[in-house]
Amino acid sequence: MKAESTDRENNNDFNLTTSQVKLKINGNCLQLNVLPWVSLLDAIRDHCNLTGTKKGCDHGQCGACTVICDGNRILSCLTLAVMKNKSEITTIEGIADGDELHPLQKAFIKHDAFQCGYCTPGQICSAIAMLKEGKANTREEIKEQMSGNLCRCGANTNIIDAIIEIKNKGNYE
């Protein structure tokens, strides 16, 4: 997906001025002019037109907005875009290698690890970064480490099955 930057907030008269933020999103270098109160989540969705990252609460309580920022999973709704100047961000749109799905994406399909699919981008980004963190080794540990990502459809066991499959295969780089 092509990302484009827009500048929607250049006129205001309540002492807020836009700042320039440079982000490398899914390998593309972008320059955004955003007001300081724009969350990274809204910057990604509305300014970069990468709508795969979801908003489920805007309060850090659901995990739907998880993206990978400089290698770490973060909640983009709790992050202001201006805090991440010069960061490298991977969103769900950047997980596959072109048309070739990431092993975890394939495992999600195989294990039916989603129903409505709304939590899925966050679950996948979170799981990929979580595996790289290397803290979770057992099923119980993986469940614990993934508990910031809610799934209201109740795909929980299938999500954990998918993550364990690729963890066991070791192909999550």
Next chain:
Amino acid sequence: MKTSKQIGKPVSRLEGNLKVTGAAKYAADYNESDLVHGYIVNSTITKGKIIAIDESSARKISGVIEIYSHTNRSKLPWFDILYTDMDAPPGTPFKPLYNNQVLYNGQPIALVVAECFETSRYAASLLKITYEEETFETELMMRLAAARNPKKGMATSIKPLPPSPTGNFEEAYEQADAKYEGEFFHGAEHHNPLELFATTTIFEGDGKLTVYDKTQGTNNCQIYIANVFGLHFKDVRVLSPFVGGGFGSGLRPQYQLFLCVMASLELKRNVRVTMDRAQMFTFGHRPQTIQRTKFGASADGIVTAIHHSAIAETSHFEDYTEVVVNWANMLYPAKNTLLDYKLVPLDLFTPMDMRAPGGSTGLHAIEATMDALSYELNIDPLALRLLNYSERDVSADKPYSSKELKACYLQGAEKFGWSDRNPEPRSTKRGNRLVGTGMSTGIWDVIALPAKAKAKIDREGKVKVTSAVTDIGTGTKTIMTQIAAETLGISISDVTFAYGDSKMPLAPIQGGSYTTGVIGSAVKAVCTALKKKIFRQAKKMKHSAFKKVKFKDVVFEDGKIFLPNKPNSAVSIKSVVIDNEEKVIKTSKTNIPNLLKIKQYTRAAHSAAFVEVEVDEELGVINVTRAVTAVAAGKIINPKTARSQILGGMIWGISKALREETLTDHHLGKYMNTNLGEYHIPVHADIHELDVLFVEENDEIINELGSKGVGEIGLASMAPAIANAIFHATGKRINKFPIHFDALL
């Protein structure tokens, strides 16, 4: 008979690729050019009047385009009928921004539209609203004396009110050898699909609108918008290709749709309105309900007397009802029954259907009562169900169209290892944790409705089937594709099922577990009609082997038509289409269920849940360590997606029994925990071993597919089984949901 090739296969979700790559677009994902954003302002009082709205500071913010409230809204019709929808209960539908009356806390009272989201949100926070407050009542327990019979209407014909008393309950209960009398309660629950309610309206000009909405019914919203805003329904197109969870919340058009469309029409611009999480608690919920049961049985375990009554909350403007008390006598054939269901109107928004509405409420009381009775009688809980097993629905005096509940009981028990159980409560420990097991029955009715579908085959042999229905994550797209492919005898890769668009053939709202049966039957009917058309064309072909052959004598398989005993008669469907002048063959069909036939039967899916819990003796912490649910739901079209539906239902059961509840501050008349941090649902760490099994069930009555739907049945049996397991573990019977550790200390 032709072997089944597609139905029953565990096909992976066909939209899976879009969902794992972020390409699936939900209602708030359409970044149209020149999009402006609306932010909703909600009332902070519970009842009264808006005296003034001071917009001056908000209007000073640059980027603010307009602020709408009852003072400057569009001219709107005042006939209630124009605001009604496919799921409206009897009463007066809520009309957003209609006047200065505040009917409930959180009522939408203004919309701030601005060039960007942040500005609209900030400006919305600057509105100063003056109210004149009135006294209100939101506490069900304080108003029980006001309970009255529900009004009758369209909704009560689908959700029947309780049947009349039978036999002589008082006498039978008096004479019973074993009795249990219980009072059950659960608070309000909110659906909380993970996707926030959102609408993106594209102002097309010429009076036309394209609306991306989060809904469970594209036609439902289309008709609502056309009626309310006086547009021709053909000029309103509502699309909902991906829905981030519904669970009933999208069965009615929600107020962000109204506000977004109104702003778009007024401003002649593209508008998006998204709710925030707190606003997700301001429309519709599972109503708090108090239930009473009195069951009596003879010493040999036969249930002779059933009393079950429920009092539920509703709003002052609509009588929302659900089927809570009708189930016990459908399951257990007692001859003396007394069933009652009443409503108390409160100053709240109207409740609405939430996954297994009524069923999950009623079964909690019924199945916990049966469990308690089993201990009174010293009979195993499962044995008690088997002793009272009925092949006939005594409450309606009808046979079941099919009922393999016994197989659910037996196969579920076997898989779970029920027979190893020590019947004594508090008899098993694992470290410092008490271990208990419990079981419960589940039942959910099968609804039949008419629906239409279209089908078309092109010269490449590719088939497109369409319906306006949504896929809220249930797997609708996948199973409809399987049904079409199976009916036509082609591969699923040659079928596209297009859906989620009001321009497509009329579909009812997606709820009640009936989509598989209702839309599936329409898909099967239209594909059969298409086959007949293809066959007529094949007969006309030069040297056709079918000139004197009847439709019923040919077989459609592997993309070919042939006579079973003459394989060389085969012609490919593709060649028939090419032979046709238009190079495409298409048809449409409305499937109308044979009510005369199906009404002679009680039609229901059944389940049996077996659960193990561990309870920390000192801390009261409860864990569902493993569970098995056995389901009889007729033909399972796709065991993979159906299993996920049941797993989802089981997790909802865990949530209902142990986690979720919306708490009200009755001094303020306001919900308190309106966020996902304080409205608890299970996280990954809360979910342990869950197992699902489907038992064989043949049903030739319910619909063309013999399929009953699996959206609710997994939830129906789960929550009571957990409560029963907690009793077995601790010896404490807790009849209030959710059960928290403090109840066990």
